[in-house]
Amino acid sequence: MTTAATLLPEALALIQNAAAEGIELRLFGSLAIWHHCPRARQFAQARWNRGIVDIDLAGRSSQQSSVESLLVRWGFELHPGVRSMPDAARTVFRGRGGGLHGDIAYGRLRFSHDLLIEPRILCDAPTLPVAELLLLKLQIVDFAQRDLLDAAQLLADHEVADGDCDRINLHAVLASVLRDWGLAHSLDRNLLILLSAAQEGSLGTLPAEAQGRVIERATLLRDRLQSAPKPFRFRIRARLGEHVRWYNRVNEVGPW
Amino acid sequence: MPNPGTDNPSPALTPLPRHASGLVRDFALWDTFVFNTIGFALGFVIVLVPGLLASTFPSADVRLVLVFGTILTLFNGLVYGMFGAAMPRSGGDYVFIGRVLTPAIGFISSWGFTWSQLLGLGVYGAWTITSALSPALISFGNVTGHPALTNAGTAVGQPVWVFALGTLTLLSVGLVLLRGTRVLVRLLDGLFVVAIAGTVAMGIVLFRAQHADFIVGLPNLMRTLGHPELTYGGILALAAAHGWVAPSATDTWLASLKALPIGYWVFVGFTFSVYVGGEVQEPQRTQIRAILAALFFGFISYFFLLGRYYDVVGKDFINAVTYLQGVPHSGLPDGLSLTVFLGALSHNWFLHALINLGTVIWFYLLLYVMAAVCVRNLYAWAADGSVPRSLARLGRGGPITATFIVIGIAVLMAALQAFAGVGVVNYIALFSLCFLVAGIAAMLYPYRRRELFQNSPAMVRWRVLGLPLIVIAGAVNTILFAVVLWSSLTNPGFSGVRGLIPTILVLAVYLSGAAVFAWSRRRTGELPEAS
Numbered sequence: 001m002t003t004a005a006t007l008l009p010e011a012l013a014l015i016q017n018a019a020a021e022g023i024e025l026r027l028f029g030s031l032a033i034w035h036h037c038p039r040a041r042q043f044a045q046a047r048w049n050r051g052i053v054d055i056d057l058a059g060r061s062s063q064q065s066s067v068e069s070l071l072v073r074w075g076f077e078l079h080p081g082v083r084s085m086p087d088a089a090r091t092v093f094r095g096r097g098g099g100l101h102g103d104i105a106y107g108r109l110r111f112s113h114d115l116l117i118e119p120r121i122l123c124d125a126p127t128l129p130v131a132e133l134l135l136l137k138l139q140i141v142d143f144a145q146r147d148l149l150d151a152a153q154l155l156a157d158h159e160v161a162d163g164d165c166d167r168i169n170l171h172a173v174l175a176s177v178l179r180d181w182g183l184a185h186s187l188d189r190n191l192l193i194l195l196s197a198a199q200e201g202s203l204g205t206l207p208a209e210a211q212g213r214v215i216e217r218a219t220l221l222r223d224r225l226q227s228a229p230k231p232f233r234f235r236i237r238a239r240l241g242e243h244v245r246w247y248n249r250v251n252e253v254g255p256w
Numbered sequence: 257m258p259n260p261g262t263d264n265p266s267p268a269l270t271p272l273p274r275h276a277s278g279l280v281r282d283f284a285l286w287d288t289f290v291f292n293t294i295g296f297a298l299g300f301v302i303v304l305v306p307g308l309l310a311s312t313f314p315s316a317d318v319r320l321v322l323v324f325g326t327i328l329t330l331f332n333g334l335v336y337g338m339f340g341a342a343m344p345r346s347g348g349d350y351v352f353i354g355r356v357l358t359p360a361i362g363f364i365s366s367w368g369f370t371w372s373q374l375l376g377l378g379v380y381g382a383w384t385i386t387s388a389l390s391p392a393l394i395s396f397g398n399v400t401g402h403p404a405l406t407n408a409g410t411a412v413g414q415p416v417w418v419f420a421l422g423t424l425t426l427l428s429v430g431l432v433l434l435r436g437t438r439v440l441v442r443l444l445d446g447l448f449v450v451a452i453a454g455t456v457a458m459g460i461v462l463f464r465a466q467h468a469d470f471i472v473g474l475p476n477l478m479r480t481l482g483h484p485e486l487t488y489g490g491i492l493a494l495a496a497a498h499g500w501v502a503p504s505a506t507d508t509w510l511a512s513l514k515a516l517p518i519g520y521w522v523f524v525g526f527t528f529s530v531y532v533g534g535e536v537q538e539p540q541r542t543q544i545r546a547i548l549a550a551l552f553f554g555f556i557s558y559f560f561l562l563g564r565y566y567d568v569v570g571k572d573f574i575n576a577v578t579y580l581q582g583v584p585h586s587g588l589p590d591g592l593s594l595t596v597f598l599g600a601l602s603h604n605w606f607l608h609a610l611i612n613l614g615t616v617i618w619f620y621l622l623l624y625v626m627a628a629v630c631v632r633n634l635y636a637w638a639a640d641g642s643v644p645r646s647l648a649r650l651g652r653g654g655p656i657t658a659t660f661i662v663i664g665i666a667v668l669m670a671a672l673q674a675f676a677g678v679g680v681v682n683y684i685a686l687f688s689l690c691f692l693v694a695g696i697a698a699m700l701y702p703y704r705r706r707e708l709f710q711n712s713p714a715m716v717r718w719r720v721l722g723l724p725l726i727v728i729a730g731a732v733n734t735i736l737f738a739v740v741l742w743s744s745l746t747n748p749g750f751s752g753v754r755g756l757i758p759t760i761l762v763l764a765v766y767l768s769g770a771a772v773f774a775w776s777r778r779r780t781g782e783l784p785e786a787s
């Protein structure tokens with residue numbers, strides 16, 4: 001079974017080999033969080049040992065064709081259905097014979113909400129910046145237990161501040177969120193879930209001190225989000241509220 | 257528990273199990289229905305059918321033609337809906353014909369079909385100006401008493417203006433396609449409402465009027481068009497003086513049956529969602545529902561609106577006007593069409609503004625659907641390696657190279673249409689061949705691709721009297737397109753072309769597809785991946 005510990009070296013090798021070909025890839029998702037949270041992950045070994053089946057990568061939109069050619073050259077198989085979708089900005093791949101599975105998004109990430117990652121893709125390495133890692137977890141409308149724990153670990157291990165450097169860049173979070181009321185709404189809902197879980201002390205095996213940091217930082221994020229001046233379009237959309245669907249419907253990738 | 261990612265998120269402050277992961281597809285059921293309804297351009301077809309029927313089968317009854325056509329077209333819908341559910345990939349029949357028959361036949365069929373759409377894109381780009389914008393300005397100018405609008409309507413019908421405005425129209429389509437599928441879907445959904453409002457306004461005008469109102473209102477309309485001498489009876493007499501004879505009422509049923517190709521033609525495009533198959537949400541259910549819903553909606557709309565138009569205006573009058581339009585210097589003003597004749601039934605400028613705006617938008621929206629289909633096909637070929645992979649190059653919002661190629665060819669076609677006319681290309685034969693092959697593929701699907709068929713969604717495996725429904729639908733579809741193809745090759749009134757050259761051109765297009773496929777195979781040294 002693949003775990004974070006066994007999969008990370010493979011992912012890092014892939015990123016390094018791509019860089020040698022002039023292609024910039026960055027890790028995101030659970031594996032990136034595992035990489036970024038050395039302190040918190042000690043308390044969640046059971047979650048990480050349960051297995052991670054694929055790696056999530058982000059790339060630049062201009063490099064999609066190059067990435068796909070490279071993957072084919074390295075012997076990976078590309079998902080034909082996703083490949084025939086011109087606007088997917090995604091590549092789903094697997095090793096021939098059922099080896100490594102992976103998913104690469106280019107320029108933007110389209111899940112429950114659209115997130116533009118192109119401008120800040122090079123702000124960190126080998127993962128996306130921590131702010132984007134957190135946003136990618138908190139934007140999920142279908143917020144699952146594993147997403148909750150991932151987001152909690154990020155908040156437990158990284159302070160919310162201005163600027164990156166292993167911190168949650170508040171400015172970057174606000175810049176993304178204030179463009180889209182739907183994203184802000186999902187973020188707020190999930191922060192509430194997170195706060196509720198932390199206050200009940202049910203964030204897995206995180207120690208009380210770490211859960212306290214989660215509460216403090218999640219509260220700070222919510223406060224800053226609510227107090228930030230909102231653009232006109234944001235305010236108009238806010239009036240419609242949940243009467244209009246505010247998120248993308250996320251479908252299965254489909255069979256190979 | 258509802259799945260928040262797909263339906264109704266629970267406000268409960270607890271995390272939920274996630275079932276779906278992966279991919280955002282932009283075409284929901286409604287969007288797919290809209291795409292297909294725009295694909296057959298309901299408001300555009302309503303304007304064209306009276307003239308087409310009068311010039312080909314003047315004694316046919318429009319309601320009977322629609323009933324016969326819809327029954328057979330249903331099987332075409334089933335074939336494409338079931339294939340779209342079983343193989344939801346961009347490229348549509350390129351994928352399913354290629355998989356069931358051979359990759360070469362799949363590519364050649366798709367190549368022929370795509371050229372029909374490229375041709376149509378250019379022609380309809382020009383028609384958006386000549387058959388929608390120009391009559392709309394003339395009609396609205398007449399109703400509101402603004403000669404400047406009427407003059408502008410006449411002016412934009414000149415070839416230079418047709419080309420210039422047609423090119424601008426096509427470029428706007430290209431720009432939207434480059435912004436991505438979501439922008440396209442939103443634009444189609446938004447403008448569809450306006451287009452439908454125009455069609456509803458047309459219905460209001462038609463259902464509030466009687467035949468006598470048309471006879472009384474026509475002289476006023478003709479006076480504004482500068483022909484005060486033309487009355488209802490006067491036009492019938494003028495046609496008779498030029499040799500027109502009212503068709504016999506005894507062969508209505510037979511003529512309506514013979515007009516079957518027109519009964520199908522009014523729905524061409526209602527299956528186009530299969531070409532964006534990879535972008536449709538839950539295609540196993542959505543494709544067939546959206547395709548059949550579009551067909552049903554089209555039938556109801558045509559049946560009532562066209563039927564009522566024939567009741568109010570009169571079949572003999574429509575036939576006489578169409579006849580006179582084919583006679584040089586007949587004394588009849590140019591540009592008479594359904595939308596213009598509605599001016600004799602109502603003077604409500606708001607309703608006319610809606611009708612004319614709606615008609616222009618129906619024409620305009622059709623261009624988006626055709627262009628999207630061409631771009632998807634080109635992209636699917638390139639992604640498979642059936643044509644150079646460089647054609648699959650992506651920009652921020654989609655396949656940039658494929659979009660430029662499609663719009664570039666469409667502009668060339670629009671130029672041809674504006675300055676010379678493309679009356680040497682048999683548009684209907686071009687796409688009918690591909691649809692005919694799709695019918696054959698459907699008949700063979702359960703037998704040639706047993707495993708794929710067994711793994712298809714349950715609806716695709718439905719049986720009737722022990723025989724798979726897709727086989728029956730495929731057989732009827734093949735017969736339908738054999739009839740449509742034959743009619744397009746033998747009836748100039750239907751296809752709009754005469755002589756042997758158009759048939760040779762159709763063959764040349766398909767043969768060039770075979771040459772491109774062979775070249776591609778030799779270049780890459782392997783079969784394209786669709787194999």
